[in-house]
Amino acid sequence: MSILKVENLTKRYPGVVALDNVNFEIGPGEIRGLIGENGAGKSTIIKSIAGAIPFDEGRLIIDGREYTSIAPTEAIQRGISVIYQEFNLIPSMTVAENIFLGERIGGRFRVDFREMNRRAEEIFSRFGVEIDPGAQVGSLSTAQMQLVEIAKAISKDVKVLFMDEPSASLSVSETEVMFEIVRALKKDGLAIVYVSHRLEELFELCDSVTVMRDGHTIETRKIEALDRPGLIRLMVGRELNETYPERSPASAEVVLELKNVYGNGDVGISLQLHKGEILGLGGLVGCGRTELAKMIYGAVPIDKGEMLLFGQPVHLTSPADAIEKGIGLIPEDRKTEGVFIDFPIDWNVVIQCLRKISGKGVVNISAMDEISKRYISEMNIATPSAHQLVKNLSGGNQQKVVVAKVLATQTKVIIFDEPTRGIDVGAKQEIYRLMNDLTKQGISILMISSDMEELLGMSDRIVVLNEGAVAGELTKAEFSQIAVMELASSH
Amino acid sequence: MENKKRFDIGKIISDNVAWFVLLILVIFFGIFSENFFSFRNIMNLLSQNAYLLIAATGITFVMMSSGMDLSVGYVMSTIGIIGAKLLMDAGMPTILVIVIMIALTILIELLNTFLSIKLNLSLLVVTIATMTIFQGATYIISESKTITNLPDSFKYLGQKYLFDSIPVAVIIMIVLFLIMNFVLNKTYFGRYVYALGGNPEAARLAGININKMRYMIAVIEGLFIGIAVVLLIGRLGSAVSTVGVGTEFSVMTGIFLGGVSIRGGEGKLSGVFAGILCIALLTNGMQLAGINIYYQYVVRGLILLAAIGYDVYQLNRRNNMKKKKLEETREAKRA
Numbered sequence A: 001m002s003i004l005k006v007e008n009l010t011k012r013y014p015g016v017v018a019l020d021n022v023n024f025e026i027g028p029g030e031i032r033g034l035i036g037e038n039g040a041g042k043s044t045i046i047k048s049i050a051g052a053i054p055f056d057e058g059r060l061i062i063d064g065r066e067y068t069s070i071a072p073t074e075a076i077q078r079g080i081s082v083i084y085q086e087f088n089l090i091p092s093m094t095v096a097e098n099i100f101l102g103e104r105i106g107g108r109f110r111v112d113f114r115e116m117n118r119r120a121e122e123i124f125s126r127f128g129v130e131i132d133p134g135a136q137v138g139s140l141s142t143a144q145m146q147l148v149e150i151a152k153a154i155s156k157d158v159k160v161l162f163m164d165e166p167s168a169s170l171s172v173s174e175t176e177v178m179f180e181i182v183r184a185l186k187k188d189g190l191a192i193v194y195v196s197h198r199l200e201e202l203f204e205l206c207d208s209v210t211v212m213r214d215g216h217t218i219e220t221r222k223i224e225a226l227d228r229p230g231l232i233r234l235m236v237g238r239e240l241n242e243t244y245p246e247r248s249p250a251s252a253e254v255v256l257e258l259k260n261v262y263g264n265g266d267v268g269i270s271l272q273l274h275k276g277e278i279l280g281l282g283g284l285v286g287c288g289r290t291e292l293a294k295m296i297y298g299a300v301p302i303d304k305g306e307m308l309l310f311g312q313p314v315h316l317t318s319p320a321d322a323i324e325k326g327i328g329l330i331p332e333d334r335k336t337e338g339v340f341i342d343f344p345i346d347w348n349v350v351i352q353c354l355r356k357i358s359g360k361g362v363v364n365i366s367a368m369d370e371i372s373k374r375y376i377s378e379m380n381i382a383t384p385s386a387h388q389l390v391k392n393l394s395g396g397n398q399q400k401v402v403v404a405k406v407l408a409t410q411t412k413v414i415i416f417d418e419p420t421r422g423i424d425v426g427a428k429q430e431i432y433r434l435m436n437d438l439t440k441q442g443i444s445i446l447m448i449s450s451d452m453e454e455l456l457g458m459s460d461r462i463v464v465l466n467e468g469a470v471a472g473e474l475t476k477a478e479f480s481q482i483a484v485m486e487l488a489s490s491h
Numbered sequence B: 001m002e003n004k005k006r007f008d009i010g011k012i013i014s015d016n017v018a019w020f021v022l023l024i025l026v027i028f029f030g031i032f033s034e035n036f037f038s039f040r041n042i043m044n045l046l047s048q049n050a051y052l053l054i055a056a057t058g059i060t061f062v063m064m065s066s067g068m069d070l071s072v073g074y075v076m077s078t079i080g081i082i083g084a085k086l087l088m089d090a091g092m093p094t095i096l097v098i099v100i101m102i103a104l105t106i107l108i109e110l111l112n113t114f115l116s117i118k119l120n121l122s123l124l125v126v127t128i129a130t131m132t133i134f135q136g137a138t139y140i141i142s143e144s145k146t147i148t149n150l151p152d153s154f155k156y157l158g159q160k161y162l163f164d165s166i167p168v169a170v171i172i173m174i175v176l177f178l179i180m181n182f183v184l185n186k187t188y189f190g191r192y193v194y195a196l197g198g199n200p201e202a203a204r205l206a207g208i209n210i211n212k213m214r215y216m217i218a219v220i221e222g223l224f225i226g227i228a229v230v231l232l233i234g235r236l237g238s239a240v241s242t243v244g245v246g247t248e249f250s251v252m253t254g255i256f257l258g259g260v261s262i263r264g265g266e267g268k269l270s271g272v273f274a275g276i277l278c279i280a281l282l283t284n285g286m287q288l289a290g291i292n293i294y295y296q297y298v299v300r301g302l303i304l305l306a307a308i309g310y311d312v313y314q315l316n317r318r319n320n321m322k323k324k325k326l327e328e329t330r331e332a333k334r335a
């Protein structure tokens, strides 16, 4: 009773075997979790089945038909639908046009826009989501875009739906909406493959789980037969203690202070960050946290209000200014804002401190070597050499490169915007340990996180934003999911 | 909800900049040049620039899908010279020559696109090379001579008036424009052109054959540029190796002025219509005012810069306004 069967699938990239003789099978009405460490091959298997990339060996049997290669059109026709890890939307077109892209709604040549809008509306209302089908996608929030991606994926005649980390850009309440949609689709008899690094989601949603490691499918088990530590053991191939580091109390010294700051969509933000503290910033996606980070980092000007660094008012006019003053940013979007993905590790690590290590304008290669080697060993970056291109690293190791880049500039305040988005459990632990070590050295951290467990587990204090304003502050004793959610969504 | 429906004059102007610039130019010329509003003068102006608008209509498809073709000018020259030679030296019949000219242009544009796809280079880079090739070709084929006295039958399309009042070229232009406006806005193909410009990978994954799309766009471009050359040479009654030179810049300026985004995937053909007319009027006006040709170049360059700059400025302004509005509503809610 399988609707999709994958047999001995192999996919090679230069120097990497991304999929090595993979077998996979799923039947209708099943929600299957697909998990594995960064670089295990989850996205690659999905892309191969959907025809987004060609595979080298093996075959697919979709609904009884056999394929040794497949084009995107064929996959769509056979009922394969994918929500990719990265957005695949056209910002300048409307919501409805995006949803039905590639489909013929109307006559032989002519598009029927009214019918298109009507059908988009129908999909949204079926799931109780309110998005205007005529709005330009570029004007939507990230969470809305994700919902458009979902609508786009299920607008066709779908039999197997792949969801590659769909919750990464959603907060708790939106994730719930999505879960409801997924459960409804399961009732309609769809087979759903769900990829996520948030393990608790798998236990909430899935019937069974397939674990991948190093391009192999290791095992498939019923969810009832698994617990969290067991799942992690299967994933990383060893015992892994999942705990948040023990935090010692921060000092009373205020390092960074915002007084009634306006700008970039935020209104009247006031907060204090102490020395050696991890201050968590909670809130729904789009509540103005990243926008605030950009202002503190000097990337967007503050319109009104005051920012004090070690008690001194500062007016930053550029990120260069911020770096000079000891403020660092680990951006939300690693691939486009955090690293130069096509360049080597060492190049990335020193890019922000080139001036310091260069004599009279000429880069000092041996200093570059020394600095990058030091960080690679200190931070345990898994790579054959410092000259490896960043794009060939796994997500967790890419993130470590971003952190190394910031640390190399002698930072005192670091803003972590979603420090572990898309990062596997093992690497998460390493990032957490790293953050803890940094605060022990007296560095202060402002941590934006949509991952509730992480926010509660890592922060010393939490400030919750709601629609661009501070909704409230929680001390460690007051921490709870409900408390954060209430502040985040109250009106 | 009511907010959205509000009559926003600023937005109307910024969405239709080319039309407002055109209006200002028309008023300006109407005041300062005596016979400007005469039917004859307007028809004359349109017929002189019909080729430009037809070329622009084809090229808009390329620019919407975020490609840029710099070779247009020299391709036009080359085709013009070849056509003239076939008529005069080989003595071929007019119809056949027109068909050959258009077919050759399509072939050249297909070649540009083929190279761009196979070498995995942007059309811009490919056409920098082919532009230079055709620059040489046009001088070689023409031996740097002007070919004059083209037969009347060939000049018909470029010079003839219907009912003694409306130029044939203008009618062709309007018909082609209306057809392509429909194609771009209402058909799957047209929407795919936008999709290709907006995000080619998303288009590919949605099952759109993007290479086929690019070849089809090349055919459209070739067809329209081919027709443009036929009209241009026909109106002039002669061909020189420099006949089409600069067309790509006039057209690009008009297209950007018309609101097509340099990022691709955004814009309207009706805006292009107005944008091209602005360029036509300005060129005409500068000639009438006796402005030195080199100064005209300077002015055109400035206009191109202004048109692209305005596009980017618009984007930033829109983003900033959105932020400001958000801050206002949030502040109001907080209070």
Ligand SMILES: Nc1ncnc2c1ncn2[C@@H]1O[C@H](COP(=O)(O)OP(=O)(O)OP(=O)(O)O)[C@@H](O)[C@H]1O
Pocket (backbone or CB within 6 Å): A013, A014, A016, A017, A018, A036, A037, A038, A039, A040, A041, A042, A043, A044, A045, A085, A391, A392, A393, A394, A395, A422
């Ligand atoms: N275009 C590419 N070129 C070279 N190597 C690639 C390419 N795409 C993926 N890889 C490699 O293939 C392997 C599998 O990658 P894949 O993206 O499938 O991992 P994943 O399981 O989805 O990881 P994550 O959880 O980080 O999304 C990795 O080692 C990756 O570096």
Ligand SMILES: [Mg+2]
Pocket (backbone or CB within 6 Å): A042, A043, A044, A085, A164
């Ligand atoms: Mg992946």
